[in-house]
Amino acid sequence: MVNIPLLRAPGPDATFAYRHGMPITVHAFLSDTSNVAALLPSRQHVLNLCRDRYRFTVAFAAALLKRQITLLPPNYTPELVQQLNERHADVYCVVDSADDAPATMEIVHFPDFRGCERSGIELNAVPQVPAAQTAAYVFTSGSTRQPVPHRKSWGGLVKSGMAELERLQFDPDSGAAIVGTVPPQHMYGLESTVLIAMHGGLAIVAERPF
Numbered sequence: 001m002v003n004i005p006l007l008r009a010p011g012p013d014a015t016f017a018y019r020h021g022m023p024i025t026v027h028a029f030l031s032d033t034s035n036v037a038a039l040l041p042s043r044q045h046v047l048n049l050c051r052d053r054y055r056f057t058v059a060f061a062a063a064l065l066k067r068q069i070t071l072l073p074p075n076y077t078p079e080l081v082q083q084l085n086e087r088h089a090d091v092y093c094v095v096d097s098a099d100d101a102p103a104t105m106e107i108v109h110f111p112d113f114r115g116c117e118r119s120g121i122e123l124n125a126v127p128q129v130p131a132a133q134t135a136a137y138v139f140t141s142g143s144t145r146q147p148v149p150h151r152k153s154w155g156g157l158v159k160s161g162m163a164e165l166e167r168l169q170f171d172p173d174s175g176a177a178i179v180g181t182v183p184p185q186h187m188y189g190l191e192s193t194v195l196i197a198m199h200g201g202l203a204i205v206a207e208r209p210f
Contacts, residue, residue, distance in 0.1 A: 003128035007198040017054045019206035037062035045091040047071050049100045054206035055110050056184040057194045059094045064129050073139045131155030138187050161195025177203040
Protein backbone atom coordinates (compact mmCIF):
# COMPACT_ATOMS: atom_id res chain seq x y z
CA MET A 1 0.00 0.00 0.00
CA VAL A 2 1.37 3.41 -1.01
CA ASN A 3 1.13 6.10 1.66
CA ILE A 4 1.43 9.87 1.29
CA PRO A 5 2.21 12.07 4.29
CA LEU A 6 -0.49 14.36 5.60
CA LEU A 7 1.76 17.29 4.71
CA ARG A 8 5.25 18.11 3.56
CA ALA A 9 7.08 20.99 5.21
CA PRO A 10 10.67 22.21 5.64
CA GLY A 11 10.50 22.00 9.43
CA PRO A 12 8.21 22.15 12.48
CA ASP A 13 8.81 25.86 12.97
CA ALA A 14 7.97 26.79 9.36
CA THR A 15 4.89 28.95 8.91
CA PHE A 16 1.89 26.93 7.76
CA ALA A 17 -0.74 29.68 7.87
CA TYR A 18 -1.48 33.25 8.94
CA ARG A 19 -4.55 33.96 11.03
CA HIS A 20 -5.43 37.49 12.16
CA GLY A 21 -1.94 38.46 11.03
CA MET A 22 -0.23 35.95 13.32
CA PRO A 23 1.82 32.99 12.01
CA ILE A 24 0.78 29.41 12.77
CA THR A 25 3.62 26.90 12.61
CA VAL A 26 3.63 23.45 11.06
CA HIS A 27 3.94 22.02 14.57
CA ALA A 28 0.82 23.92 15.70
CA PHE A 29 -1.12 22.74 12.63
CA LEU A 30 -0.25 19.09 13.32
CA SER A 31 -1.18 19.50 16.97
CA ASP A 32 -4.49 21.21 16.17
CA THR A 33 -5.29 18.49 13.64
CA SER A 34 -4.62 15.76 16.17
CA ASN A 35 -6.75 17.49 18.80
CA VAL A 36 -9.68 18.03 16.42
CA ALA A 37 -9.49 14.44 15.16
CA ALA A 38 -9.94 13.29 18.76
CA LEU A 39 -13.16 15.31 18.98
CA LEU A 40 -14.79 14.07 15.78
CA PRO A 41 -17.51 11.43 16.06
CA SER A 42 -17.07 8.00 14.52
CA ARG A 43 -18.78 8.55 11.20
CA GLN A 44 -17.90 7.93 7.55
CA HIS A 45 -18.98 11.26 6.03
CA VAL A 46 -18.49 14.87 7.11
CA LEU A 47 -19.70 18.21 5.76
CA ASN A 48 -17.03 20.82 6.51
CA LEU A 49 -18.58 24.32 6.58
CA CYS A 50 -15.78 26.16 8.39
CA ARG A 51 -15.50 29.69 6.98
CA ASP A 52 -11.97 30.23 8.27
CA ARG A 53 -9.61 28.62 5.74
CA TYR A 54 -7.17 27.45 8.41
CA ARG A 55 -9.95 25.86 10.43
CA PHE A 56 -11.32 24.22 7.28
CA THR A 57 -7.87 22.78 6.59
CA VAL A 58 -7.51 21.46 10.14
CA ALA A 59 -10.95 19.82 10.00
CA PHE A 60 -10.23 18.38 6.54
CA ALA A 61 -6.92 16.92 7.74
CA ALA A 62 -8.54 15.59 10.91
CA ALA A 63 -11.18 13.82 8.81
CA LEU A 64 -8.41 12.23 6.76
CA LEU A 65 -6.82 10.87 9.93
CA LYS A 66 -10.19 9.43 10.95
CA ARG A 67 -10.61 7.80 7.51
CA GLN A 68 -13.66 9.99 6.91
CA ILE A 69 -14.87 11.37 3.58
CA THR A 70 -15.44 15.12 3.22
CA LEU A 71 -18.51 16.01 1.16
CA LEU A 72 -18.08 19.00 -1.16
CA PRO A 73 -21.51 19.83 -2.63
CA PRO A 74 -22.09 22.82 -4.96
CA ASN A 75 -24.25 24.66 -2.39
CA TYR A 76 -25.75 24.28 1.05
CA THR A 77 -29.44 24.93 0.49
CA PRO A 78 -31.85 23.16 2.86
CA GLU A 79 -32.98 20.97 -0.03
CA LEU A 80 -29.46 19.79 -0.81
CA VAL A 81 -28.60 19.29 2.85
CA GLN A 82 -31.69 17.08 3.09
CA GLN A 83 -30.50 15.09 0.07
CA LEU A 84 -27.11 14.61 1.74
CA ASN A 85 -28.85 13.37 4.88
CA GLU A 86 -30.86 10.88 2.86
CA ARG A 87 -27.89 9.66 0.82
CA HIS A 88 -25.39 9.54 3.71
CA ALA A 89 -27.32 8.68 6.87
CA ASP A 90 -24.22 9.01 9.08
CA VAL A 91 -23.15 12.46 7.88
CA TYR A 92 -22.36 15.18 10.41
CA CYS A 93 -21.24 18.79 10.01
CA VAL A 94 -18.27 20.79 11.31
CA VAL A 95 -18.84 24.55 11.63
CA ASP A 96 -16.97 27.50 13.10
CA SER A 97 -20.03 29.77 12.99
CA ALA A 98 -23.36 28.90 14.55
CA ASP A 99 -25.08 30.71 11.69
CA ASP A 100 -23.93 27.96 9.29
CA ALA A 101 -25.21 25.00 11.29
CA PRO A 102 -27.81 22.99 9.32
CA ALA A 103 -30.89 22.39 11.46
CA THR A 104 -31.25 18.76 10.35
CA MET A 105 -27.70 17.52 10.86
CA GLU A 106 -25.51 16.59 13.82
CA ILE A 107 -23.15 19.50 14.48
CA VAL A 108 -19.57 19.63 15.75
CA HIS A 109 -18.38 23.13 16.61
CA PHE A 110 -14.74 23.82 15.85
CA PRO A 111 -13.00 24.23 19.22
CA ASP A 112 -11.38 27.44 20.39
CA PHE A 113 -7.68 26.74 20.89
CA ARG A 114 -6.77 30.18 22.20
CA GLY A 115 -4.62 29.76 25.27
CA CYS A 116 -4.71 25.97 25.00
CA GLU A 117 -1.61 23.80 25.25
CA ARG A 118 -0.78 22.21 21.92
CA SER A 119 0.36 18.62 22.19
CA GLY A 120 3.90 17.82 21.13
CA ILE A 121 4.03 16.18 17.70
CA GLU A 122 7.38 15.84 15.99
CA LEU A 123 7.67 16.54 12.27
CA ASN A 124 9.22 13.12 11.68
CA ALA A 125 5.98 11.65 13.02
CA VAL A 126 3.76 13.27 10.38
CA PRO A 127 0.83 10.87 9.86
CA GLN A 128 0.76 8.85 6.65
CA VAL A 129 -2.46 8.57 4.65
CA PRO A 130 -3.03 5.79 2.09
CA ALA A 131 -2.91 7.24 -1.43
CA ALA A 132 -5.97 5.20 -2.38
CA GLN A 133 -8.04 6.42 0.58
CA THR A 134 -11.18 8.30 -0.46
CA ALA A 135 -10.67 11.84 0.81
CA ALA A 136 -13.68 13.63 -0.68
CA TYR A 137 -16.76 13.42 -2.81
CA VAL A 138 -17.01 16.39 -5.18
CA PHE A 139 -20.53 16.95 -6.47
CA THR A 140 -21.64 18.28 -9.85
CA SER A 141 -23.67 21.47 -9.90
CA GLY A 142 -26.97 19.65 -10.34
CA SER A 143 -28.19 22.17 -12.89
CA THR A 144 -29.97 19.49 -14.92
CA ARG A 145 -30.57 16.85 -12.23
CA GLN A 146 -29.54 15.92 -8.69
CA PRO A 147 -25.86 16.63 -7.96
CA VAL A 148 -23.71 13.59 -8.72
CA PRO A 149 -20.77 12.76 -6.41
CA HIS A 150 -17.31 12.08 -7.86
CA ARG A 151 -14.79 10.24 -5.72
CA LYS A 152 -11.43 11.91 -5.08
CA SER A 153 -8.63 9.85 -3.55
CA TRP A 154 -6.00 11.40 -1.30
CA GLY A 155 -3.31 10.58 -3.85
CA GLY A 156 -5.34 12.13 -6.66
CA LEU A 157 -5.94 15.33 -4.71
CA VAL A 158 -2.26 15.71 -3.83
CA LYS A 159 -1.29 15.12 -7.46
CA SER A 160 -3.75 17.78 -8.66
CA GLY A 161 -2.53 20.30 -6.11
CA MET A 162 1.11 19.74 -7.00
CA ALA A 163 0.36 20.04 -10.71
CA GLU A 164 -1.22 23.41 -10.03
CA LEU A 165 1.75 24.48 -7.94
CA GLU A 166 4.11 23.55 -10.78
CA ARG A 167 1.93 25.29 -13.36
CA LEU A 168 1.91 28.52 -11.34
CA GLN A 169 5.69 28.22 -10.86
CA PHE A 170 5.61 28.85 -7.12
CA ASP A 171 8.85 28.33 -5.22
CA PRO A 172 8.08 26.18 -2.15
CA ASP A 173 11.12 27.65 -0.37
CA SER A 174 10.21 31.29 -0.98
CA GLY A 175 8.34 31.74 2.29
CA ALA A 176 5.41 33.15 0.35
CA ALA A 177 1.78 33.05 1.43
CA ILE A 178 -1.29 32.55 -0.70
CA VAL A 179 -4.58 34.44 -0.31
CA GLY A 180 -7.65 32.57 -1.52
CA THR A 181 -10.86 34.24 -2.68
CA VAL A 182 -12.63 30.99 -3.62
CA PRO A 183 -14.02 29.12 -0.57
CA PRO A 184 -12.07 25.96 0.32
CA GLN A 185 -15.31 23.96 -0.03
CA HIS A 186 -15.02 24.61 -3.79
CA MET A 187 -12.76 22.18 -5.65
CA TYR A 188 -10.61 24.98 -7.06
CA GLY A 189 -10.32 26.61 -3.63
CA LEU A 190 -9.34 23.26 -2.13
CA GLU A 191 -6.64 22.62 -4.73
CA SER A 192 -5.25 26.14 -4.96
CA THR A 193 -4.97 26.88 -1.24
CA VAL A 194 -5.49 23.92 1.10
CA LEU A 195 -3.53 21.31 -0.88
CA ILE A 196 -0.80 23.77 -1.85
CA ALA A 197 -0.33 24.61 1.83
CA MET A 198 -0.30 20.97 2.87
CA HIS A 199 2.14 19.80 0.20
CA GLY A 200 3.63 22.83 -1.51
CA GLY A 201 5.22 24.75 1.33
CA LEU A 202 3.18 27.95 0.86
CA ALA A 203 1.41 29.42 3.85
CA ILE A 204 -2.31 30.10 3.59
CA VAL A 205 -4.08 33.18 4.88
CA ALA A 206 -7.03 32.07 6.96
CA GLU A 207 -9.34 35.02 6.34
CA ARG A 208 -10.94 35.74 2.99
CA PRO A 209 -9.89 39.20 1.72
CA PHE A 210 -13.51 40.32 1.33
